[in-house]
Amino acid sequence: MARIIGRIALVISGAVLAIVLVVVGVSRSDQATTAFEAGAVTAAGFSPPEESEIPEGPLGDAIIRGKAIFDNPGVNAAAYVGNSMACSNCHLDSGRRAGSSPMWAAWGNYPQYRNKNKSINTMEDRIMGCFRYSMNAPASASGVPPPAGSDIYRDLQTYFHWLATGAPTGKDVVGSGYPALEMTSAGYDPQRGAPLYDQYCSGCHGPEGQGAIKPDGTVVYPPLWGKESYNWGAGMARVDLAARFIKANMPFDNPGTLTSQDAWDIAAFVDSQERPRDPRQTGSIEDNAKRSFAGQETFYGKIVDGHQLGSGGNDAR
Incomplete structure:
Protein backbone atom coordinates (compact mmCIF):
# COMPACT_ATOMS: atom_id res chain seq x y z
CA MET A 1 0.00 0.00 0.00
CA ALA A 2 2.78 2.44 0.90
CA ARG A 3 4.46 1.77 -2.44
CA ILE A 4 1.22 2.48 -4.32
CA ILE A 5 0.61 5.71 -2.43
CA GLY A 6 4.18 6.73 -3.15
CA ARG A 7 3.71 6.11 -6.87
CA ILE A 8 0.50 8.11 -6.86
CA ALA A 9 2.25 11.01 -5.17
CA LEU A 10 4.97 10.98 -7.81
CA VAL A 11 2.56 10.86 -10.72
CA ILE A 12 0.01 13.39 -9.59
CA SER A 13 1.48 16.86 -9.36
CA GLY A 14 -1.51 18.38 -7.62
CA ALA A 15 -5.03 17.49 -6.60
CA VAL A 16 -7.83 19.11 -8.53
CA LEU A 17 -10.81 19.98 -6.45
CA ALA A 18 -14.30 19.67 -7.87
CA ILE A 19 -16.63 22.44 -8.91
CA VAL A 20 -17.73 23.97 -5.63
CA LEU A 21 -20.66 26.30 -5.23
CA VAL A 22 -20.28 27.06 -1.57
CA VAL A 23 -23.60 27.40 0.19
CA VAL A 24 -23.51 28.75 3.71
CA GLY A 25 -27.25 28.78 4.30
CA VAL A 26 -29.87 26.07 4.54
CA SER A 27 -33.10 25.49 2.66
CA ARG A 28 -35.65 28.21 3.22
CA SER A 29 -39.04 27.18 4.55
CA ASP A 30 -40.88 28.66 1.57
CA GLN A 31 -38.96 26.57 -0.97
CA ALA A 32 -39.23 22.79 -0.81
CA THR A 33 -36.15 20.67 -1.45
CA THR A 34 -38.17 18.37 -3.68
CA ALA A 35 -36.81 15.12 -5.14
CA PHE A 36 -33.62 15.20 -3.07
CA GLU A 37 -32.50 14.68 0.46
CA ALA A 38 -29.13 15.84 1.69
CA GLY A 39 -26.57 13.13 1.09
CA ALA A 40 -28.99 10.86 -0.78
CA VAL A 41 -26.84 10.69 -3.89
CA THR A 42 -23.84 9.46 -1.93
CA ALA A 43 -25.53 6.07 -1.48
CA ALA A 44 -25.04 3.93 -4.56
CA GLY A 45 -25.65 0.36 -5.54
CA PHE A 46 -21.94 -0.11 -6.25
CA SER A 47 -18.67 0.86 -4.62
CA PRO A 48 -15.52 1.23 -6.75
CA PRO A 49 -12.23 -0.24 -5.51
CA GLU A 50 -9.95 1.79 -3.28
CA GLU A 51 -6.60 3.22 -4.42
CA SER A 52 -4.89 0.73 -2.12
CA GLU A 53 -6.22 -2.00 -4.42
CA ILE A 54 -4.43 -0.75 -7.55
CA PRO A 55 -2.48 -3.76 -8.83
CA GLU A 56 1.26 -3.99 -9.32
CA GLY A 57 2.95 -3.79 -12.69
CA PRO A 58 2.13 -2.15 -16.04
CA LEU A 59 -1.64 -2.30 -15.50
CA GLY A 60 -1.38 -0.49 -12.20
CA ASP A 61 0.95 2.07 -13.74
CA ALA A 62 -1.63 2.78 -16.46
CA ILE A 63 -4.39 3.14 -13.85
CA ILE A 64 -2.30 5.67 -11.94
CA ARG A 65 -1.52 7.63 -15.12
CA GLY A 66 -5.19 7.63 -16.07
CA LYS A 67 -6.23 8.99 -12.70
CA ALA A 68 -3.56 11.68 -12.92
CA ILE A 69 -4.87 12.78 -16.33
CA PHE A 70 -8.45 12.73 -15.06
CA ASP A 71 -7.63 14.86 -12.03
CA ASN A 72 -5.29 17.31 -13.74
CA PRO A 73 -5.40 17.19 -17.55
CA GLY A 74 -4.00 20.72 -17.77
CA VAL A 75 -0.70 19.32 -16.47
CA ASN A 76 -0.82 15.69 -17.61
CA ALA A 77 -2.40 16.21 -21.05
CA ALA A 78 -1.48 19.86 -21.43
CA ALA A 79 -1.12 19.96 -25.22
CA TYR A 80 -4.82 19.18 -25.63
CA VAL A 81 -6.37 21.37 -22.91
CA GLY A 82 -7.39 24.91 -23.82
CA ASN A 83 -8.81 26.08 -20.51
CA SER A 84 -8.59 25.60 -16.75
CA MET A 85 -11.01 22.70 -16.43
CA ALA A 86 -10.51 19.10 -15.35
CA CYS A 87 -12.54 15.91 -15.75
CA SER A 88 -12.93 15.72 -11.97
CA ASN A 89 -14.66 19.11 -11.90
CA CYS A 90 -17.88 17.52 -13.16
CA HIS A 91 -17.22 13.89 -12.20
CA LEU A 92 -16.38 14.36 -8.55
CA ASP A 93 -13.92 12.51 -6.35
CA SER A 94 -11.82 11.44 -9.33
CA GLY A 95 -14.89 9.98 -11.05
CA ARG A 96 -15.94 7.95 -8.02
CA ARG A 97 -18.84 9.88 -6.47
CA ALA A 98 -22.36 8.55 -7.02
CA GLY A 99 -24.73 11.12 -8.51
CA SER A 100 -21.96 13.02 -10.28
CA SER A 101 -21.89 10.85 -13.40
CA PRO A 102 -19.23 8.48 -12.01
CA MET A 103 -16.91 6.68 -14.37
CA TRP A 104 -17.63 3.26 -12.88
CA ALA A 105 -21.21 3.63 -14.14
CA ALA A 106 -20.33 5.20 -17.49
CA TRP A 107 -17.84 2.48 -18.40
CA GLY A 108 -20.44 -0.27 -18.75
CA ASN A 109 -22.78 1.85 -20.90
CA TYR A 110 -20.49 2.30 -23.90
CA PRO A 111 -20.59 1.90 -26.84
CA GLN A 112 -23.92 3.74 -27.15
CA TYR A 113 -25.78 5.93 -29.63
CA ARG A 114 -25.55 9.66 -28.92
CA ASN A 115 -27.97 12.09 -30.45
CA LYS A 116 -25.40 14.87 -30.06
CA ASN A 117 -23.35 13.55 -32.98
CA LYS A 118 -25.89 11.10 -34.43
CA SER A 119 -23.55 8.12 -34.18
CA ILE A 120 -22.50 5.17 -32.05
CA ASN A 121 -19.84 6.39 -29.65
CA THR A 122 -17.15 4.28 -28.04
CA MET A 123 -15.71 5.38 -24.74
CA GLU A 124 -12.75 6.82 -26.63
CA ASP A 125 -15.15 8.87 -28.76
CA ARG A 126 -16.84 10.13 -25.62
CA ILE A 127 -13.57 11.17 -24.01
CA MET A 128 -12.52 12.88 -27.24
CA GLY A 129 -15.71 14.93 -27.07
CA CYS A 130 -14.93 15.92 -23.49
CA PHE A 131 -11.55 17.27 -24.59
CA ARG A 132 -13.18 19.11 -27.48
CA TYR A 133 -15.94 20.76 -25.47
CA SER A 134 -15.36 20.64 -21.72
CA MET A 135 -11.57 21.10 -21.96
CA ASN A 136 -11.94 23.39 -25.02
CA ALA A 137 -9.23 21.69 -27.08
CA PRO A 138 -9.62 24.20 -29.96
CA ALA A 139 -7.80 26.75 -27.77
CA SER A 140 -5.06 24.30 -26.74
CA ALA A 141 -1.51 24.21 -28.05
CA SER A 142 -2.46 21.44 -30.48
CA GLY A 143 -5.83 22.95 -31.40
CA VAL A 144 -7.48 19.53 -31.31
CA PRO A 145 -8.24 16.69 -28.86
CA PRO A 146 -5.73 13.85 -28.54
CA PRO A 147 -5.61 11.82 -31.77
CA ALA A 148 -7.47 8.52 -31.98
CA GLY A 149 -5.50 5.73 -30.37
CA SER A 150 -3.53 8.06 -28.10
CA ASP A 151 -2.08 6.65 -24.91
CA ILE A 152 -4.09 9.36 -23.12
CA TYR A 153 -7.29 7.52 -24.04
CA ARG A 154 -5.71 4.17 -23.25
CA ASP A 155 -4.72 5.27 -19.75
CA LEU A 156 -8.06 6.96 -19.03
CA GLN A 157 -10.00 3.91 -20.17
CA THR A 158 -7.78 1.64 -18.10
CA TYR A 159 -8.61 3.79 -15.07
CA PHE A 160 -12.35 3.69 -15.84
CA HIS A 161 -12.28 -0.07 -16.37
CA TRP A 162 -10.58 -0.53 -13.02
CA LEU A 163 -13.11 1.74 -11.25
CA ALA A 164 -15.88 -0.44 -12.70
CA THR A 165 -14.44 -3.67 -11.31
CA GLY A 166 -17.47 -5.79 -10.41
CA ALA A 167 -20.05 -3.33 -11.77
CA PRO A 168 -22.80 -4.62 -14.10
CA THR A 169 -22.45 -3.96 -17.82
CA GLY A 170 -25.20 -2.39 -19.91
CA LYS A 171 -27.42 -1.68 -16.90
CA ASP A 172 -28.22 1.49 -14.99
CA VAL A 173 -26.68 1.39 -11.54
CA VAL A 174 -27.99 3.42 -8.63
CA GLY A 175 -25.89 6.59 -8.52
CA SER A 176 -25.12 6.75 -12.25
CA GLY A 177 -25.41 10.02 -14.15
CA TYR A 178 -26.82 13.15 -12.52
CA PRO A 179 -30.15 12.67 -10.70
CA ALA A 180 -33.22 13.91 -12.56
CA LEU A 181 -34.55 17.31 -11.54
CA GLU A 182 -38.02 18.47 -12.54
CA MET A 183 -38.51 22.00 -13.78
CA THR A 184 -40.10 24.16 -11.09
CA SER A 185 -43.33 26.07 -11.69
CA ALA A 186 -41.29 29.30 -11.70
CA GLY A 187 -38.90 28.04 -14.39
CA TYR A 188 -35.42 29.52 -14.26
CA ASP A 189 -34.19 33.09 -14.33
Missing part, protein backbone atom coordinates in the same frame (compact mmCIF):
# COMPACT_ATOMS: atom_id res chain seq x y z
CA PRO A 190 -30.59 34.37 -14.43
CA GLN A 191 -31.68 37.57 -12.70
CA ARG A 192 -32.84 35.54 -9.72
CA GLY A 193 -29.65 33.53 -9.94
CA ALA A 194 -27.30 36.53 -9.87
CA PRO A 195 -27.66 37.38 -6.16
CA LEU A 196 -27.62 33.67 -5.30
CA TYR A 197 -24.31 33.32 -7.13
CA ASP A 198 -22.91 36.37 -5.34
CA GLN A 199 -24.02 35.03 -1.98
CA TYR A 200 -23.15 31.37 -2.31
CA CYS A 201 -20.62 30.88 -5.10
CA SER A 202 -18.43 33.92 -5.69
CA GLY A 203 -16.30 33.29 -2.62
CA CYS A 204 -14.68 30.33 -4.40
CA HIS A 205 -15.36 30.89 -8.08
CA GLY A 206 -14.85 34.66 -8.00
CA PRO A 207 -17.22 37.54 -8.77
CA GLU A 208 -16.53 37.13 -12.49
CA GLY A 209 -16.64 33.34 -12.47
CA GLN A 210 -12.89 33.15 -12.97
CA GLY A 211 -12.25 30.41 -10.42
CA ALA A 212 -8.96 30.01 -8.59
CA ILE A 213 -5.85 28.62 -10.27
CA LYS A 214 -2.43 27.98 -8.70
CA PRO A 215 0.70 29.34 -10.44
CA ASP A 216 1.61 25.82 -11.60
CA GLY A 217 -1.73 25.54 -13.40
CA THR A 218 -3.45 23.34 -10.83
CA VAL A 219 -7.14 24.17 -10.59
CA VAL A 220 -8.35 24.91 -7.07
CA TYR A 221 -11.85 26.11 -8.05
CA PRO A 222 -12.75 25.88 -11.75
CA PRO A 223 -13.87 28.90 -13.77
CA LEU A 224 -17.59 28.80 -14.55
CA TRP A 225 -17.56 31.13 -17.56
CA GLY A 226 -15.14 33.15 -19.65
CA LYS A 227 -12.26 31.94 -21.82
CA GLU A 228 -10.92 29.51 -19.19
CA SER A 229 -14.22 27.64 -18.79
CA TYR A 230 -16.03 25.00 -20.86
CA ASN A 231 -17.21 26.08 -24.31
CA TRP A 232 -20.77 26.32 -25.61
CA GLY A 233 -20.73 22.74 -26.87
CA ALA A 234 -20.16 21.23 -23.42
CA GLY A 235 -22.98 19.49 -21.59
CA MET A 236 -22.64 21.86 -18.63
CA ALA A 237 -23.64 24.75 -20.92
CA ARG A 238 -27.14 23.25 -20.82
CA VAL A 239 -29.10 24.81 -17.98
CA ASP A 240 -30.93 21.58 -17.14
CA LEU A 241 -27.75 19.50 -16.85
CA ALA A 242 -25.99 22.18 -14.80
CA ALA A 243 -29.01 22.44 -12.49
CA ARG A 244 -29.01 18.67 -11.94
CA PHE A 245 -25.31 18.72 -11.11
CA ILE A 246 -25.66 21.67 -8.75
CA LYS A 247 -28.71 20.29 -6.95
CA ALA A 248 -27.20 16.87 -6.38
CA ASN A 249 -23.61 17.80 -5.61
CA MET A 250 -23.41 21.29 -4.16
CA PRO A 251 -22.33 22.44 -1.67
CA PHE A 252 -19.47 20.00 -1.97
CA ASP A 253 -19.39 19.05 1.71
CA ASN A 254 -23.18 18.96 2.14
CA PRO A 255 -24.77 18.00 -1.18
CA GLY A 256 -28.50 18.15 -1.77
CA THR A 257 -29.25 21.06 0.56
CA LEU A 258 -29.86 23.69 -2.11
CA THR A 259 -33.48 24.15 -3.08
CA SER A 260 -34.50 23.02 -6.55
CA GLN A 261 -35.39 26.60 -7.45
CA ASP A 262 -32.00 27.89 -6.36
CA ALA A 263 -30.25 25.19 -8.39
CA TRP A 264 -32.17 26.14 -11.54
CA ASP A 265 -31.59 29.86 -11.06
CA ILE A 266 -27.87 29.55 -10.26
CA ALA A 267 -27.46 27.32 -13.33
CA ALA A 268 -29.32 29.90 -15.43
CA PHE A 269 -27.06 32.69 -14.23
CA VAL A 270 -23.87 30.74 -14.85
CA ASP A 271 -24.95 29.49 -18.27
CA SER A 272 -26.17 32.90 -19.44
CA GLN A 273 -22.59 34.19 -19.39
CA GLU A 274 -20.32 34.24 -22.42
CA ARG A 275 -17.88 31.40 -22.89
CA PRO A 276 -15.67 30.06 -25.71
CA ARG A 277 -17.17 29.47 -29.14
CA ASP A 278 -18.93 26.20 -29.99
CA PRO A 279 -16.48 24.20 -32.18
CA ARG A 280 -19.40 22.96 -34.29
CA GLN A 281 -20.24 26.46 -35.48
CA THR A 282 -19.22 26.96 -39.11
CA GLY A 283 -21.74 29.60 -40.15
CA SER A 284 -23.89 31.99 -38.20
CA ILE A 285 -24.87 31.62 -34.57
CA GLU A 286 -28.51 31.40 -35.66
CA ASP A 287 -27.82 28.49 -38.01
CA ASN A 288 -25.80 26.65 -35.38
CA ALA A 289 -28.49 27.24 -32.77
CA LYS A 290 -31.04 25.52 -35.01
CA ARG A 291 -28.70 22.70 -35.98
CA SER A 292 -26.95 21.94 -32.68
CA PHE A 293 -29.15 23.31 -29.90
CA ALA A 294 -32.74 22.73 -31.01
CA GLY A 295 -34.98 21.79 -28.09
CA GLN A 296 -32.28 22.30 -25.46
CA GLU A 297 -32.40 24.41 -22.31
CA THR A 298 -29.64 26.79 -23.36
CA PHE A 299 -28.89 30.47 -23.66
CA TYR A 300 -26.79 29.94 -26.78
CA GLY A 301 -27.79 32.46 -29.44
CA LYS A 302 -30.00 34.47 -27.10
CA ILE A 303 -29.59 38.18 -26.43
CA VAL A 304 -28.59 38.94 -22.84
CA ASP A 305 -27.84 42.51 -21.81
CA GLY A 306 -27.62 43.51 -25.47
CA HIS A 307 -25.09 40.80 -26.31
CA GLN A 308 -25.75 37.72 -28.45
CA LEU A 309 -24.38 34.73 -26.59
CA GLY A 310 -22.23 32.38 -28.61
CA SER A 311 -20.08 35.07 -30.19
CA GLY A 312 -17.16 34.55 -27.82
CA GLY A 313 -13.81 33.80 -29.37
CA ASN A 314 -11.71 30.67 -29.14
CA ASP A 315 -8.16 31.86 -29.67
CA ALA A 316 -5.25 29.72 -28.54
CA ARG A 317 -4.07 30.42 -25.00
Whole structure:
Protein backbone atom coordinates (compact mmCIF):
# COMPACT_ATOMS: atom_id res chain seq x y z
CA MET A 1 0.00 0.00 0.00
CA ALA A 2 2.78 2.44 0.90
CA ARG A 3 4.46 1.77 -2.44
CA ILE A 4 1.22 2.48 -4.32
CA ILE A 5 0.61 5.71 -2.43
CA GLY A 6 4.18 6.73 -3.15
CA ARG A 7 3.71 6.11 -6.87
CA ILE A 8 0.50 8.11 -6.86
CA ALA A 9 2.25 11.01 -5.17
CA LEU A 10 4.97 10.98 -7.81
CA VAL A 11 2.56 10.86 -10.72
CA ILE A 12 0.01 13.39 -9.59
CA SER A 13 1.48 16.86 -9.36
CA GLY A 14 -1.51 18.38 -7.62
CA ALA A 15 -5.03 17.49 -6.60
CA VAL A 16 -7.83 19.11 -8.53
CA LEU A 17 -10.81 19.98 -6.45
CA ALA A 18 -14.30 19.67 -7.87
CA ILE A 19 -16.63 22.44 -8.91
CA VAL A 20 -17.73 23.97 -5.63
CA LEU A 21 -20.66 26.30 -5.23
CA VAL A 22 -20.28 27.06 -1.57
CA VAL A 23 -23.60 27.40 0.19
CA VAL A 24 -23.51 28.75 3.71
CA GLY A 25 -27.25 28.78 4.30
CA VAL A 26 -29.87 26.07 4.54
CA SER A 27 -33.10 25.49 2.66
CA ARG A 28 -35.65 28.21 3.22
CA SER A 29 -39.04 27.18 4.55
CA ASP A 30 -40.88 28.66 1.57
CA GLN A 31 -38.96 26.57 -0.97
CA ALA A 32 -39.23 22.79 -0.81
CA THR A 33 -36.15 20.67 -1.45
CA THR A 34 -38.17 18.37 -3.68
CA ALA A 35 -36.81 15.12 -5.14
CA PHE A 36 -33.62 15.20 -3.07
CA GLU A 37 -32.50 14.68 0.46
CA ALA A 38 -29.13 15.84 1.69
CA GLY A 39 -26.57 13.13 1.09
CA ALA A 40 -28.99 10.86 -0.78
CA VAL A 41 -26.84 10.69 -3.89
CA THR A 42 -23.84 9.46 -1.93
CA ALA A 43 -25.53 6.07 -1.48
CA ALA A 44 -25.04 3.93 -4.56
CA GLY A 45 -25.65 0.36 -5.54
CA PHE A 46 -21.94 -0.11 -6.25
CA SER A 47 -18.67 0.86 -4.62
CA PRO A 48 -15.52 1.23 -6.75
CA PRO A 49 -12.23 -0.24 -5.51
CA GLU A 50 -9.95 1.79 -3.28
CA GLU A 51 -6.60 3.22 -4.42
CA SER A 52 -4.89 0.73 -2.12
CA GLU A 53 -6.22 -2.00 -4.42
CA ILE A 54 -4.43 -0.75 -7.55
CA PRO A 55 -2.48 -3.76 -8.83
CA GLU A 56 1.26 -3.99 -9.32
CA GLY A 57 2.95 -3.79 -12.69
CA PRO A 58 2.13 -2.15 -16.04
CA LEU A 59 -1.64 -2.30 -15.50
CA GLY A 60 -1.38 -0.49 -12.20
CA ASP A 61 0.95 2.07 -13.74
CA ALA A 62 -1.63 2.78 -16.46
CA ILE A 63 -4.39 3.14 -13.85
CA ILE A 64 -2.30 5.67 -11.94
CA ARG A 65 -1.52 7.63 -15.12
CA GLY A 66 -5.19 7.63 -16.07
CA LYS A 67 -6.23 8.99 -12.70
CA ALA A 68 -3.56 11.68 -12.92
CA ILE A 69 -4.87 12.78 -16.33
CA PHE A 70 -8.45 12.73 -15.06
CA ASP A 71 -7.63 14.86 -12.03
CA ASN A 72 -5.29 17.31 -13.74
CA PRO A 73 -5.40 17.19 -17.55
CA GLY A 74 -4.00 20.72 -17.77
CA VAL A 75 -0.70 19.32 -16.47
CA ASN A 76 -0.82 15.69 -17.61
CA ALA A 77 -2.40 16.21 -21.05
CA ALA A 78 -1.48 19.86 -21.43
CA ALA A 79 -1.12 19.96 -25.22
CA TYR A 80 -4.82 19.18 -25.63
CA VAL A 81 -6.37 21.37 -22.91
CA GLY A 82 -7.39 24.91 -23.82
CA ASN A 83 -8.81 26.08 -20.51
CA SER A 84 -8.59 25.60 -16.75
CA MET A 85 -11.01 22.70 -16.43
CA ALA A 86 -10.51 19.10 -15.35
CA CYS A 87 -12.54 15.91 -15.75
CA SER A 88 -12.93 15.72 -11.97
CA ASN A 89 -14.66 19.11 -11.90
CA CYS A 90 -17.88 17.52 -13.16
CA HIS A 91 -17.22 13.89 -12.20
CA LEU A 92 -16.38 14.36 -8.55
CA ASP A 93 -13.92 12.51 -6.35
CA SER A 94 -11.82 11.44 -9.33
CA GLY A 95 -14.89 9.98 -11.05
CA ARG A 96 -15.94 7.95 -8.02
CA ARG A 97 -18.84 9.88 -6.47
CA ALA A 98 -22.36 8.55 -7.02
CA GLY A 99 -24.73 11.12 -8.51
CA SER A 100 -21.96 13.02 -10.28
CA SER A 101 -21.89 10.85 -13.40
CA PRO A 102 -19.23 8.48 -12.01
CA MET A 103 -16.91 6.68 -14.37
CA TRP A 104 -17.63 3.26 -12.88
CA ALA A 105 -21.21 3.63 -14.14
CA ALA A 106 -20.33 5.20 -17.49
CA TRP A 107 -17.84 2.48 -18.40
CA GLY A 108 -20.44 -0.27 -18.75
CA ASN A 109 -22.78 1.85 -20.90
CA TYR A 110 -20.49 2.30 -23.90
CA PRO A 111 -20.59 1.90 -26.84
CA GLN A 112 -23.92 3.74 -27.15
CA TYR A 113 -25.78 5.93 -29.63
CA ARG A 114 -25.55 9.66 -28.92
CA ASN A 115 -27.97 12.09 -30.45
CA LYS A 116 -25.40 14.87 -30.06
CA ASN A 117 -23.35 13.55 -32.98
CA LYS A 118 -25.89 11.10 -34.43
CA SER A 119 -23.55 8.12 -34.18
CA ILE A 120 -22.50 5.17 -32.05
CA ASN A 121 -19.84 6.39 -29.65
CA THR A 122 -17.15 4.28 -28.04
CA MET A 123 -15.71 5.38 -24.74
CA GLU A 124 -12.75 6.82 -26.63
CA ASP A 125 -15.15 8.87 -28.76
CA ARG A 126 -16.84 10.13 -25.62
CA ILE A 127 -13.57 11.17 -24.01
CA MET A 128 -12.52 12.88 -27.24
CA GLY A 129 -15.71 14.93 -27.07
CA CYS A 130 -14.93 15.92 -23.49
CA PHE A 131 -11.55 17.27 -24.59
CA ARG A 132 -13.18 19.11 -27.48
CA TYR A 133 -15.94 20.76 -25.47
CA SER A 134 -15.36 20.64 -21.72
CA MET A 135 -11.57 21.10 -21.96
CA ASN A 136 -11.94 23.39 -25.02
CA ALA A 137 -9.23 21.69 -27.08
CA PRO A 138 -9.62 24.20 -29.96
CA ALA A 139 -7.80 26.75 -27.77
CA SER A 140 -5.06 24.30 -26.74
CA ALA A 141 -1.51 24.21 -28.05
CA SER A 142 -2.46 21.44 -30.48
CA GLY A 143 -5.83 22.95 -31.40
CA VAL A 144 -7.48 19.53 -31.31
CA PRO A 145 -8.24 16.69 -28.86
CA PRO A 146 -5.73 13.85 -28.54
CA PRO A 147 -5.61 11.82 -31.77
CA ALA A 148 -7.47 8.52 -31.98
CA GLY A 149 -5.50 5.73 -30.37
CA SER A 150 -3.53 8.06 -28.10
CA ASP A 151 -2.08 6.65 -24.91
CA ILE A 152 -4.09 9.36 -23.12
CA TYR A 153 -7.29 7.52 -24.04
CA ARG A 154 -5.71 4.17 -23.25
CA ASP A 155 -4.72 5.27 -19.75
CA LEU A 156 -8.06 6.96 -19.03
CA GLN A 157 -10.00 3.91 -20.17
CA THR A 158 -7.78 1.64 -18.10
CA TYR A 159 -8.61 3.79 -15.07
CA PHE A 160 -12.35 3.69 -15.84
CA HIS A 161 -12.28 -0.07 -16.37
CA TRP A 162 -10.58 -0.53 -13.02
CA LEU A 163 -13.11 1.74 -11.25
CA ALA A 164 -15.88 -0.44 -12.70
CA THR A 165 -14.44 -3.67 -11.31
CA GLY A 166 -17.47 -5.79 -10.41
CA ALA A 167 -20.05 -3.33 -11.77
CA PRO A 168 -22.80 -4.62 -14.10
CA THR A 169 -22.45 -3.96 -17.82
CA GLY A 170 -25.20 -2.39 -19.91
CA LYS A 171 -27.42 -1.68 -16.90
CA ASP A 172 -28.22 1.49 -14.99
CA VAL A 173 -26.68 1.39 -11.54
CA VAL A 174 -27.99 3.42 -8.63
CA GLY A 175 -25.89 6.59 -8.52
CA SER A 176 -25.12 6.75 -12.25
CA GLY A 177 -25.41 10.02 -14.15
CA TYR A 178 -26.82 13.15 -12.52
CA PRO A 179 -30.15 12.67 -10.70
CA ALA A 180 -33.22 13.91 -12.56
CA LEU A 181 -34.55 17.31 -11.54
CA GLU A 182 -38.02 18.47 -12.54
CA MET A 183 -38.51 22.00 -13.78
CA THR A 184 -40.10 24.16 -11.09
CA SER A 185 -43.33 26.07 -11.69
CA ALA A 186 -41.29 29.30 -11.70
CA GLY A 187 -38.90 28.04 -14.39
CA TYR A 188 -35.42 29.52 -14.26
CA ASP A 189 -34.19 33.09 -14.33
CA PRO A 190 -30.59 34.37 -14.43
CA GLN A 191 -31.68 37.57 -12.70
CA ARG A 192 -32.84 35.54 -9.72
CA GLY A 193 -29.65 33.53 -9.94
CA ALA A 194 -27.30 36.53 -9.87
CA PRO A 195 -27.66 37.38 -6.16
CA LEU A 196 -27.62 33.67 -5.30
CA TYR A 197 -24.31 33.32 -7.13
CA ASP A 198 -22.91 36.37 -5.34
CA GLN A 199 -24.02 35.03 -1.98
CA TYR A 200 -23.15 31.37 -2.31
CA CYS A 201 -20.62 30.88 -5.10
CA SER A 202 -18.43 33.92 -5.69
CA GLY A 203 -16.30 33.29 -2.62
CA CYS A 204 -14.68 30.33 -4.40
CA HIS A 205 -15.36 30.89 -8.08
CA GLY A 206 -14.85 34.66 -8.00
CA PRO A 207 -17.22 37.54 -8.77
CA GLU A 208 -16.53 37.13 -12.49
CA GLY A 209 -16.64 33.34 -12.47
CA GLN A 210 -12.89 33.15 -12.97
CA GLY A 211 -12.25 30.41 -10.42
CA ALA A 212 -8.96 30.01 -8.59
CA ILE A 213 -5.85 28.62 -10.27
CA LYS A 214 -2.43 27.98 -8.70
CA PRO A 215 0.70 29.34 -10.44
CA ASP A 216 1.61 25.82 -11.60
CA GLY A 217 -1.73 25.54 -13.40
CA THR A 218 -3.45 23.34 -10.83
CA VAL A 219 -7.14 24.17 -10.59
CA VAL A 220 -8.35 24.91 -7.07
CA TYR A 221 -11.85 26.11 -8.05
CA PRO A 222 -12.75 25.88 -11.75
CA PRO A 223 -13.87 28.90 -13.77
CA LEU A 224 -17.59 28.80 -14.55
CA TRP A 225 -17.56 31.13 -17.56
CA GLY A 226 -15.14 33.15 -19.65
CA LYS A 227 -12.26 31.94 -21.82
CA GLU A 228 -10.92 29.51 -19.19
CA SER A 229 -14.22 27.64 -18.79
CA TYR A 230 -16.03 25.00 -20.86
CA ASN A 231 -17.21 26.08 -24.31
CA TRP A 232 -20.77 26.32 -25.61
CA GLY A 233 -20.73 22.74 -26.87
CA ALA A 234 -20.16 21.23 -23.42
CA GLY A 235 -22.98 19.49 -21.59
CA MET A 236 -22.64 21.86 -18.63
CA ALA A 237 -23.64 24.75 -20.92
CA ARG A 238 -27.14 23.25 -20.82
CA VAL A 239 -29.10 24.81 -17.98
CA ASP A 240 -30.93 21.58 -17.14
CA LEU A 241 -27.75 19.50 -16.85
CA ALA A 242 -25.99 22.18 -14.80
CA ALA A 243 -29.01 22.44 -12.49
CA ARG A 244 -29.01 18.67 -11.94
CA PHE A 245 -25.31 18.72 -11.11
CA ILE A 246 -25.66 21.67 -8.75
CA LYS A 247 -28.71 20.29 -6.95
CA ALA A 248 -27.20 16.87 -6.38
CA ASN A 249 -23.61 17.80 -5.61
CA MET A 250 -23.41 21.29 -4.16
CA PRO A 251 -22.33 22.44 -1.67
CA PHE A 252 -19.47 20.00 -1.97
CA ASP A 253 -19.39 19.05 1.71
CA ASN A 254 -23.18 18.96 2.14
CA PRO A 255 -24.77 18.00 -1.18
CA GLY A 256 -28.50 18.15 -1.77
CA THR A 257 -29.25 21.06 0.56
CA LEU A 258 -29.86 23.69 -2.11
CA THR A 259 -33.48 24.15 -3.08
CA SER A 260 -34.50 23.02 -6.55
CA GLN A 261 -35.39 26.60 -7.45
CA ASP A 262 -32.00 27.89 -6.36
CA ALA A 263 -30.25 25.19 -8.39
CA TRP A 264 -32.17 26.14 -11.54
CA ASP A 265 -31.59 29.86 -11.06
CA ILE A 266 -27.87 29.55 -10.26
CA ALA A 267 -27.46 27.32 -13.33
CA ALA A 268 -29.32 29.90 -15.43
CA PHE A 269 -27.06 32.69 -14.23
CA VAL A 270 -23.87 30.74 -14.85
CA ASP A 271 -24.95 29.49 -18.27
CA SER A 272 -26.17 32.90 -19.44
CA GLN A 273 -22.59 34.19 -19.39
CA GLU A 274 -20.32 34.24 -22.42
CA ARG A 275 -17.88 31.40 -22.89
CA PRO A 276 -15.67 30.06 -25.71
CA ARG A 277 -17.17 29.47 -29.14
CA ASP A 278 -18.93 26.20 -29.99
CA PRO A 279 -16.48 24.20 -32.18
CA ARG A 280 -19.40 22.96 -34.29
CA GLN A 281 -20.24 26.46 -35.48
CA THR A 282 -19.22 26.96 -39.11
CA GLY A 283 -21.74 29.60 -40.15
CA SER A 284 -23.89 31.99 -38.20
CA ILE A 285 -24.87 31.62 -34.57
CA GLU A 286 -28.51 31.40 -35.66
CA ASP A 287 -27.82 28.49 -38.01
CA ASN A 288 -25.80 26.65 -35.38
CA ALA A 289 -28.49 27.24 -32.77
CA LYS A 290 -31.04 25.52 -35.01
CA ARG A 291 -28.70 22.70 -35.98
CA SER A 292 -26.95 21.94 -32.68
CA PHE A 293 -29.15 23.31 -29.90
CA ALA A 294 -32.74 22.73 -31.01
CA GLY A 295 -34.98 21.79 -28.09
CA GLN A 296 -32.28 22.30 -25.46
CA GLU A 297 -32.40 24.41 -22.31
CA THR A 298 -29.64 26.79 -23.36
CA PHE A 299 -28.89 30.47 -23.66
CA TYR A 300 -26.79 29.94 -26.78
CA GLY A 301 -27.79 32.46 -29.44
CA LYS A 302 -30.00 34.47 -27.10
CA ILE A 303 -29.59 38.18 -26.43
CA VAL A 304 -28.59 38.94 -22.84
CA ASP A 305 -27.84 42.51 -21.81
CA GLY A 306 -27.62 43.51 -25.47
CA HIS A 307 -25.09 40.80 -26.31
CA GLN A 308 -25.75 37.72 -28.45
CA LEU A 309 -24.38 34.73 -26.59
CA GLY A 310 -22.23 32.38 -28.61
CA SER A 311 -20.08 35.07 -30.19
CA GLY A 312 -17.16 34.55 -27.82
CA GLY A 313 -13.81 33.80 -29.37
CA ASN A 314 -11.71 30.67 -29.14
CA ASP A 315 -8.16 31.86 -29.67
CA ALA A 316 -5.25 29.72 -28.54
CA ARG A 317 -4.07 30.42 -25.00
